[in-house]
Amino acid sequence: MIVGILKEIKAEENRVCMSPGGVEFMRQHGHQILVEKNAGKTSGFGNVTYKKAGAEIVDSPRDIFKRAKMIMRVKEPQPFEFELIRKGQIYFSYLHLAVSEDLTRALIKRKAVCIAYETIQKADGSLPLLTPMSEVAGPMAIQQGAKYLEMAQGGHGVLLGGVPGVDPATVVIIGGGAVGINAAKMASGLGAKVYILDIDLDRLRYLSDVMPGHCVTLMSSPAAIRDVLPKADVVVGGVLVPGSKTPTLVTRQMLKTMKKGSVLVDVSIDQGGCFETSRETTHADPIYKIDGIVHYAVSNMPGALPRTSTLALNNATLPYAVEIANKGWKKAMQENPEIKRGANVVSGHVTYKGVADTFGFEQVNIDKLV
Amino acid sequence: MIVGILKEIKTEENRVCMTPAGVEVMRQNGHEVLVEKNAGIGSGFDNKAYQTAGAEIIDTPKEIFKRAKMVMHVKEPLPAEYDLIRKDQIIFTYLHLAAAEELTHVLIKSGSIGIAYETIQKKDGSLPLLTPMSEVAGRMAIQQGAKYLEMAHGGHGVLLGGVPGVDPGTVVIIGGGVVGTNAAKMACGLGAKVYILDMNLERLRYLSDVMPSNCFLLMSKPTTVRRLIKEADVVVGAVLIPGAKAPRLITREMLKTMKKGAVLVDVAIDQGGCFETSKATTHGEPIYTVEGVVHYCVANMPGAVPKTSTLALTNATLPYAVEIANNGWKKAMQENPEIKLGANVVRGKITYQGVADAFGLRYTPIERLLKN
Numbered sequence: 001m002i003v004g005i006l007k008e009i010k011a012e013e014n015r016v017c018m019s020p021g022g023v024e025f026m027r028q029h030g031h032q033i034l035v036e037k038n039a040g041k042t043s044g045f046g047n048v049t050y051k052k053a054g055a056e057i058v059d060s061p062r063d064i065f066k067r068a069k070m071i072m073r074v075k076e077p078q079p080f081e082f083e084l085i086r087k088g089q090i091y092f093s094y095l096h097l098a099v100s101e102d103l104t105r106a107l108i109k110r111k112a113v114c115i116a117y118e119t120i121q122k123a124d125g126s127l128p129l130l131t132p133m134s135e136v137a138g139p140m141a142i143q144q145g146a147k148y149l150e151m152a153q154g155g156h157g158v159l160l161g162g163v164p165g166v167d168p169a170t171v172v173i174i175g176g177g178a179v180g181i182n183a184a185k186m187a188s189g190l191g192a193k194v195y196i197l198d199i200d201l202d203r204l205r206y207l208s209d210v211m212p213g214h215c216v217t218l219m220s221s222p223a224a225i226r227d228v229l230p231k232a233d234v235v236v237g238g239v240l241v242p243g244s245k246t247p248t249l250v251t252r253q254m255l256k257t258m259k260k261g262s263v264l265v266d267v268s269i270d271q272g273g274c275f276e277t278s279r280e281t282t283h284a285d286p287i288y289k290i291d292g293i294v295h296y297a298v299s300n301m302p303g304a305l306p307r308t309s310t311l312a313l314n315n316a317t318l319p320y321a322v323e324i325a326n327k328g329w330k331k332a333m334q335e336n337p338e339i340k341r342g343a344n345v346v347s348g349h350v351t352y353k354g355v356a357d358t359f360g361f362e363q364v365n366i367d368k369l370v
Numbered sequence: 371m372i373v374g375i376l377k378e379i380k381t382e383e384n385r386v387c388m389t390p391a392g393v394e395v396m397r398q399n400g401h402e403v404l405v406e407k408n409a410g411i412g413s414g415f416d417n418k419a420y421q422t423a424g425a426e427i428i429d430t431p432k433e434i435f436k437r438a439k440m441v442m443h444v445k446e447p448l449p450a451e452y453d454l455i456r457k458d459q460i461i462f463t464y465l466h467l468a469a470a471e472e473l474t475h476v477l478i479k480s481g482s483i484g485i486a487y488e489t490i491q492k493k494d495g496s497l498p499l500l501t502p503m504s505e506v507a508g509r510m511a512i513q514q515g516a517k518y519l520e521m522a523h524g525g526h527g528v529l530l531g532g533v534p535g536v537d538p539g540t541v542v543i544i545g546g547g548v549v550g551t552n553a554a555k556m557a558c559g560l561g562a563k564v565y566i567l568d569m570n571l572e573r574l575r576y577l578s579d580v581m582p583s584n585c586f587l588l589m590s591k592p593t594t595v596r597r598l599i600k601e602a603d604v605v606v607g608a609v610l611i612p613g614a615k616a617p618r619l620i621t622r623e624m625l626k627t628m629k630k631g632a633v634l635v636d637v638a639i640d641q642g643g644c645f646e647t648s649k650a651t652t653h654g655e656p657i658y659t660v661e662g663v664v665h666y667c668v669a670n671m672p673g674a675v676p677k678t679s680t681l682a683l684t685n686a687t688l689p690y691a692v693e694i695a696n697n698g699w700k701k702a703m704q705e706n707p708e709i710k711l712g713a714n715v716v717r718g719k720i721t722y723q724g725v726a727d728a729f730g731l732r733y734t735p736i737e738r739l740l741k742n
Binding site for chain 2: 044146151182191303304
């Protein structure tokens, strides 16, 4: 199969969807790889590296859309690319269709096979192509917290780990999933006092087993959150309810009980945020203050660390990409239910329930199409 | 004794030289404490907290200089205060006179007793009032490295701890003293690959005993530095040679061998910096890029985290302040050699060799001034 690797064009998106290591692997499976010029540059991979791995460097995305049977990207297609998408072409990337009706309509119209990273799901319910980015965003959340606690950045001037004889900071992490546990590892490693709140008691038991002693697990409830917020120097929102808007866990009223100059980091911002006062920011202008509390709510946090993020994402996407390329989308979906759950819009039909429901489209069961 | 606590007036300096808890201890020892209005605000202590602890809040520094027998600060007196210093008044603060000729002359002329935090020294050679700030700066250095590795900040986009399946960042720490050890603790805690370079084999052995297994100890040599900086994502310059300019360990030429988008954090910048391309920056504008390598060279790093820094500093200064207040400066110096080494300018004489040498002025051993 001819597989096309597009350069990212969204602002602040520096990742690339396939590393030269991935290209080599694809080549071993007999596929031809087209890589858009400079696609890997910001992740540290020059065109020469891709060529050495066996890719053909292509100047324009237009050529790639024209020649490739499967198009890969990190992010969704942009409006000016809609008409380049061909009937029957596989588009494999993060799509997040439930927040974009225009894109959904365009993909229906183009009759392409659109497989979304974010809805590929394992039998245990986990989302293997979201996990690596949560693993990046979690530790990053603590780095941001540490940074914005500095007084020059708006914080109240506390060092997360303290020093001998001085109390370390208190980090409250709401949500004990992939974001929360990775944030907690980092905060614990820095020597902070850490609380993780979750509503799944089994998860709390697991966290209690694996985390160090200065990481305390708490059953989450509005009362527990209210109790712990006044102590917090950094609060990380790491809550994800798959496929729906994040619940508001910290209200504006609760902010008033917090220390002035403490920092909120809302990793859930892509799903609407879990603090009432969150609104999306960018890496260029990452913070704002409400009631004296610093808010960091950058969407797409991992975009700032493209080298690590690209590798982490590639490690997870590559096996699926290889399987789709080897078998074609139909057989891949027949044989691998994880890939089948990735089907969002196929041959002009919306096949993912969440997307159909959001916009009131008819949902066609993917089983009918494969 | 009447002790005066001044508000800091240097820019970006939010620490305060005594906490309300310190005031309480001073009061228990029978001293009267004057605190300048809003002195503790930047560190989270308001006037009321000081009043509750037994301090008197004073509106102007002028009145404090007038009434107090001992005046405390974090930073050296600034020109606005020069005329206020009185004869026989004890000035207890960081002074850094070897870099401040004008201030040295002011102190000589005033006839005051200038005791510098930074030259108080223990028998083992350690500097107990510099240590806490090195602890803060060392830990902060890694936070800075992690932050500026982000692409939006000029870095090449690597997460220090990596994630499962992806290589973590490599942190090279030059100097295994207080700064280096604390930086290494943080970097190890984040899961990075950490190298500490030092020239003292005994120190390397100690670090090898206490650090986790993701911390590698290497004897510092130019070849080792040259080899490791190629792999480094973050390099921390943490070299201090007491009383001397920091040595240049990374030249501009060597920068060219480093990864584009790697980050240098020069904690030695207060002593001139240990990278050839270092120049002091501020918290307001902390970084610049040379040869594609991000430089973070903020002087006075601990100033950014005043709550932690104030507590760390005052934990260390308070026992000395109490001793000086209880015994008077003369008896305190007679009985405690650590305090004696803090004497820099006493009653018009320079009593610290390094300061006298720096300006070609006459040095008077402090012992001569301690005879009754």
